[in-house]
Amino acid sequence: MSTTTIEQAPAVALPPTSTFFQRFCRNRTAMVSAIILAIIVLAAIFAPYIAPHDPAKSSLRAILKPPGAVYWLGSDDLGRDVASRLIFASRLSLVASVQAVAIALVIGLPLGLIAGYVGGWIDTIISRFNDALMSFPALILAVVIVGLMGPSLSNAMTAIGLVYAPRIMRVVRGSTLSVREEVYIRAARAMGCGDIRIIALHVLPNVMGPLVVQATVLMGQALLAEAGLSFLGLGAQPPLASWGAMLGTAFPYMQQSPVPTIASGVVISVTVLCFNLIGDGIRDSVGRMRRAGD
């Protein structure tokens, strides 16, 4: 085909459009949450360099000490430094949440895409199965699975991941259903794209927004579930510490030494809050791109 330039498009500068990242940075709440979470993650990564004491070393002379210069947040019933244990526990707690959400994504994302894109009886089967799983209380199902497979944090989080998979699946299916009707999907089909290409390159990027929001919120929930299971003794096993496990061991001594209980509780709450607020921030930033897009 000839390359005669027909009529140069008006050389008007394109309107400045903000990127997703720029908009997210302008959202102060989400930004502060992201910074706090980044600090927590860094603390988890560099735990051995930051923690003032060995988290597993107990000292009989320092049982249930109040906070002070040596033990920043006091010591627990076995004379271990609470601050160091909290720092090390962040590793376990964060990894556990990531594991649960990753499992939920691996199962929920493909099923959601298939159910939403293919529709028909495949959708019906997946969705009914999904509804059945959704009707289970997450923690109870996790307790049952841990009861069957033996108490370990990994088992507990696998269970949580399985329970959360339907939530991912539901969000992905819903978004896929609406994206499937978009004209650009029809355009892709007219062009001769196969179904797999359409799902991977045309549907998936356009369901990412809601998916990321849901995954972030689930991170917070998984953290809470981990805390709950560990609190009950079904998650992290001694001598390992997770935040929930620490809350569980500190709780009986709350009368004598309230700080460890409060500290574990605050860390859990703050982290969960951060995840939720980041999720909200992402949701708002993604939404505005869509609106500004037209």
Next chain:
Amino acid sequence: MTTPCLRVENLNVMYDVGKRKLHAAKDVSFEIAPGETLGLVGESGSGKSTAGLALLRLIEPSSGKIMLGDTNVATAGRRELQLLRKRMQMVFQDPYSSLNPSMTIEQLLTEPLIVHADMAASDRRAAVGKMLESVGLHAGYAARYPHEFSGGQRQRIAIARSMMLHPDLVVLDEPVSALDVSTQSQILKLLKNVQAASGTAFLLVAHDLAVVRLMSPRVAVMYLGEIVETGPSARVYDEPAHPYTAALISAVPFPDPVRQRSANRIILGGDLPSPLNPPSGCRFRTRCPFAMDICARAAPPTVQVEGGGVAACHLHTEGPKLGGRSLNAFMRERNIGAMEVTT
């Protein structure tokens, strides 16, 4: 005439609406020569878009032949259809929704090449740059996203995408109706230039008669899923032989008020009848100012019209027996001025 680029024979499209069948396109037949533009006009709901989509098998036709060259698109299997898609493309009405917002212009334009052509990445990039320039956009825009462009620019991108594989046929589904009037003419000029350079045949589906007249030497007029009249644009516009065509053309205002008042005009009342329950006989009879008894009983015959083309109307064989003369001539003879039909 040389072998047509596209020959459609008795194309039918049915939708299931509950337990009933909606006959969205009924026995639609037409031909498009290589490099030619055929305009397909009709009001909303006339089935013109359905017909366009069915040609590309984006809607499954229920029967009929769609011959692209010597291959029948309607019966092509998966593999064959994939090969055919390389030769026929589509430009959609709304450039805001027809471009995937998460892909860059380069990704959008290389996609047809990736799917159909075995090309090196650098060749693909070069082809994209070349094509962008030929639709009047800077090659440097390739890295940008659709939301950074205006409606007219997006439609240029959509046209560029449809032309990437140098197809034999492009179905243009209302390509300018979502754009500003000032942008419309630019896009239409672009389409003409692209066609002149590539020799691609266009099926232009539109409701805007002025657009169709400007773009296509031949038109087909659809009403309620059927083609009621076809012919050279000049003849169809000036001397329509079917009352519906005459009514459609009457609906376009003349810029000259004197001419506007003196014209033989047919003003239609009411809405399209439900396609779920179309009128018996001639589908247009419920709104036709010249409806006769026979119109309810029998489907109208297809008659050759003086000056080229065909029309499907009983007026040519019954009643006044126009025998292929235009409706205007008939109205002048009988001294019929403006007609208004209310239903």
